[in-house]
Amino acid sequence: MKTLDPKFTLWALAWPIFIEVLLQTMLGTVDTVMVSRISDDAVAVVGFANQLFNALTTLFMTIASGAGILVAQRIGSDRREDARKIAIMAITVSTAIGLVISVLLFTQARPIARMLHLSEDLLPLSDMYISYVGGGMFLAAMTAALGTVIRNTGNTKGPMMTGIAINLLHIVLNYALIFGSFGLPKWGLAGVTVSDNVCRLLSTVLLMYMFFFSFERRIRIAEFYRTFERKLFGEVLRIGWPLGVNMSCWVFSQLAIYSFLAILGAKELAARTYMNTLESFCFMLGYAFALAVQIQIAHLYGAGRTQEAYKSAYRALFIGLALVTANAFVLFLLGKRMLGLFTSDPDILSLGVSLLGLNLLLQPGKMLNMALGNALNAVGDTRYIMATSLASMGLIATGCSYWFGIHWSGGLIAIYGCMIADEYSRGILSFFRWRDRKYLRRAEAAKQPALAEATWGI
Structure with missing residues (x-):
């Protein structure tokens, strides 16, 4: 019987995912505690906005999740060129969906908040938070798609290491920009929006570099707007x-x-x-x-x-x-x-x-x-x-x-x-x-x- 590739054993795949999820959970808790030091209203706005962001995230995760499964299947069947094309299309389409969401949230923050019955006294804070954090959703889309595809090539350690570094940086930046530490300005909730987008950008850069070398043939930037096969993308949608x-x-x-x-x-x-x-x-x-x-x-x-x-x-x-x-x-x-x-x-x-x-x-x-x-x-x-x-x-x-x-x-x-x-x-x-x-x-x-x-x- 053919032995399983060591990087696709259950333990090799699971432990980096666990470390990544554990760290995200713990740092998310710390993040909430820091925002609570601004005001209860700030916590309410962040909680409300995150529910909105989670709902919209499903739009680009539809593509990323379907593509991830197909990438693992194609690598298993040794059709690596197909896996490579699917991965490139997933990143391109997820980013495009993220850009549409970003424009919508950046330009329509208040109408969206009112439509979801957010109280009037919270609207000024929500305008700023939804506009600026929501405006960076295309980076979140890229990060999610890149991480999903890379994991399904069998490399769960890369996203884990990126997650550790970026989440630790996020805590430091939040602390510095919320409370004005390390010589940086005291921006309160606005500092959270800056920290979020800086960390998203750095995470995207690191994962993109990793993605370029995830397949036998290196991926080139030009391939993101040249690679599209209707049949393969139809398979992504069918699963996704x-x-x-x-x-x-x-x-x-x-x-x-x-x-x-x-x-x-x-x-x-x-x-x-x-x-x-x-x-x-x-x-x-x-x-x-x-x-x-x-x-x-x-x-x-x-x-x-x-x-x-x-x-x-x-x-x-x-x-x-x-x-x-x-x-x-x-x-x-x-x-x-x-x-x-x-x-x-x-x-x-x-x-x-x-x-x-x-x-x-x-x-x-x-x-x-x-x-x-x-x-x-x-x-x-x-x-x-x-x-x-x-x-x-x-x-x-x-x-x-x-x-x-x-x-x-x-x-x-x-x-x-x-x-x-x-x-x-x-x-x-x-x-x-x-x-x-x-x-x-x-x-x-x-x-x-x-x-x-x-x-x-x-």
Whole structure:
């Protein structure tokens, strides 16, 4: 049996992704703390704007995600020139989408904020933050596309090292420009916008340099406006657009759930926000393995090694389940003390503690959903994941959360229970779909004539 390229082993792919995600989570928390020193209004504007940016990010991630899967598949099947063309097209189109978004946010910040019902007293701050951070979204699009493509070539260490350097710089620049340290001006929230865009630009430059040397034949700048093949790009869209819908489902279901929590009251909203921060540390390792196995399965699937691809999903699932369950149990034991780092309000603490036991149920469901959902994405079964996400997130995560949490006054516990039910519903559906091996069987059937031709010289 042909051995797997060492850079496509599960551990080699997963640990750099974990370090990158861990650092982003930790530094994101520090970032929020620094912005909170400006004012509560500044935190509100940043939180509001980031939800908007996350929703718009799905537009260019549709292309980047689809291209990433195809790059790994093409490298697995040793069609590296196709992989190279797909990668170039992904960067070009993602950047073009990012430029359109940037122009829209830079010129229409206030109308967008009003359309989303941001309060009048926050509009002056939102004008500046949405205009300038949103105006740099094309850099975010380039960074996201470059990082996705580079990871799917098997190089997860490069984006990790870039992420470490840029995120550390971001913290230093934020501190300096918010508070006027190191001889720099004290710009408050405006300093955050400068820091964001400087770091995005540097990240883009570093990843672009790395991208130029990611394939056997060096990529030239002129190829970004000369390379386009309709058939290959059609394949990117075929895989990518359901991924985009899936990401949009998640973003908008979270927005809806947070709006329900706001109806319940500020304490419920705060408790869920704090728990969300703690939970992110629970599933990071699991998320890293889920993303790593997507890259690995796409590579194996492209190479026609379907049996290995099938088993890889379960291997990642079992490892991930062990990790997230252990982390959730540690959080259950230490959660009350950790919640105390955020707040001393007894009502919020009581609500948060009541969610710790439910988190023991939530995390395995998330892992089941992430691992097998990503496995299906890796072989191109993205429409199935889109369909189950639309149904489950729409009916269970959003619909039932409102019905049981608000209409029947079940409150935060009921909403959390609906979130658990949504994760398990999608995870179980993905389990049966993966066990059915539909796409793997199709690949095996397609391989038989090719083997016969090679054997008999037909």
